[in-house]
Amino acid sequence: MRRYVFLMAAPMLFxxxxxxxxxxxxxxxxxxxxxxxxxxxxxxxxxxxxxxKNRTETTTSFKSQMFQMSKQDMTxxxxxxxxxxxxxxxxxxxxxxxxxxxxxxxxxPSIGDYKGQESSPAMSSPDDEAEDYTWTVTVDISENGxxxxxxxxxxxxxxxxxxxxxxxxxxxxxxxxxxxSEELPNIDEIEDFHKKFSEIAGFDEDVSSMRMExxxxxxxxxxxxxxxxxxxxxxxxxxxxxxxxxxxSGEGGDEESDMSGMMKxxxxxxxxxxxxxxxxxxxxxxxxxxxxxVDNSKIDDGMFEIPxxxxxxx
Numbered sequence: 001m002r003r004y005v006f007l008m009a010a011p012m013l014f015x016x017x018x019x020x021x022x023x024x025x026x027x028x029x030x031x032x033x034x035x036x037x038x039x040x041x042x043x044x045x046x047x048x049x050x051x052x053k054n055r056t057e058t059t060t061s062f063k064s065q066m067f068q069m070s071k072q073d074m075t076x077x078x079x080x081x082x083x084x085x086x087x088x089x090x091x092x093x094x095x096x097x098x099x100x101x102x103x104x105x106x107x108x109p110s111i112g113d114y115k116g117q118e119s120s121p122a123m124s125s126p127d128d129e130a131e132d133y134t135w136t137v138t139v140d141i142s143e144n145g146x147x148x149x150x151x152x153x154x155x156x157x158x159x160x161x162x163x164x165x166x167x168x169x170x171x172x173x174x175x176x177x178x179x180x181s182e183e184l185p186n187i188d189e190i191e192d193f194h195k196k197f198s199e200i201a202g203f204d205e206d207v208s209s210m211r212m213e214x215x216x217x218x219x220x221x222x223x224x225x226x227x228x229x230x231x232x233x234x235x236x237x238x239x240x241x242x243x244x245x246x247x248x249s250g251e252g253g254d255e256e257s258d259m260s261g262m263m264k265x266x267x268x269x270x271x272x273x274x275x276x277x278x279x280x281x282x283x284x285x286x287x288x289x290x291x292x293x294v295d296n297s298k299i300d301d302g303m304f305e306i307p308x309x310x311x312x313x314x
Contacts, residue, residue: 022186024049025295033286039063040286052084052196053304081304084193087200090306098313099306108202133162133172139226141233149292151181151238156230160223171247173281180235185294187236239290245281 026047033040043060062074079092084104091100137160145152156178164170184190 022049022051022189023296023299024186024189025297025299027292027295028290029292030287030289033063033283048299048303050299050301050304052193053301054082054084055303056080056082081306083304084196084200092307092310093313097307097310099310100313104197104200105202132166133164135160135162135223137223137226139229141229146179148179148181148239149290151179151183151291153179153181153183153238154233154235155179156233158223158226158230169247173243173245173247175241175243177239177241178230178237179239180233181238182235184236184238184291185296190236240288242285242287244284244286246284248280248282 024047026049028045028047030043030045031040032042039062041060041062043058045056045058048055048057056079058078060076060078077094079094081090081092082088082104083090087104089102089104089107091102093099137158140157140159142155142157144155146155147153158174158176158178160172160174160176162172162174
């Protein structure tokens with residue numbers, strides 16, 4: 001389970017790190033489904049960039065019949081402002097008109113977890129669990145200029161099969177697809193900001209170059225070579241798709257499959273990829289993260305200030 005918590009957090013570095021020296025608005029969306037059969041979520045994010053200032057607004061909706069039956073508002077909204085000139089991040093709480101101030105240098109312990117530094121148990125790489133499996137990993141890189149949401153991109157596909165060393169019927173299947181493009185407006189400014197952000201936060205390397213390792217390190221050392229190949233691809237990541245599945249015939253597999261089916265029926269979750277009738281795979285989690293558009297319209301300076309009347313929380 002720790003592996004999947006680790007992987008879910010990885011795409012969020014994109015939101016933390018985006019800024020540039022020109023006015024840019026980046027719209028993106030993400031979807032998470034089949035979290036062990038208990039439903040999923042969809043989110044939309046708008047990132048407003050003006051020089052060394054950044055504002056990120058995210059709306060997330062949780063999807064399942066159980067949530068709907070509770071008649072609770074299962075939509076969350078968050079707003080963050082990053083000011084590199086002040087070396088701070090402000091997290092706004094609209095409900096009680098308050099905000100929290102976080103110094104960028106204090107982010108290193110939390111983001112540093114992805115690099116194998118001292119970390120919390122929930123975010124560390126579960127090497128001991130990954131070593132329970134023998135992995136076969138293949139990487140296919142295509143440079144045919146596939147167009148993704150208007151961006152001409154190169155594509156990398158990683159397919160991995162992990163077989164449990166003690167129970168060969170227990171098998172993990174991982175498919176990771178990544179698209180990178182050099183056609184994003186102001187891509188140079190975005191990458192320059194990554195370096196500046198990394199310097200302020202105290203990282204040894206550019207945050208943007210850490211992303212592939214975030215996706216791969218939770219699945220053992222066999223993925224390291226794949227990560228190195230993908231990192232050689234030029235451009236900025238515009239889309240990511242990941243599906244993690246396991247066989248339903250391993251030890252305890254039938255019980256898990258039955259439980260998963262019951263939960264999905266109760267919560268109104270559709271079948272995941274590869275779960276068609278007769279399939280022997282259970283989808284553990286599926287994730288999609290993609291940039292939808294980039295706009296260069298002028299952005300008002302006031303969007304990067306703390307709203308009037310908001311009180312700081314300690």
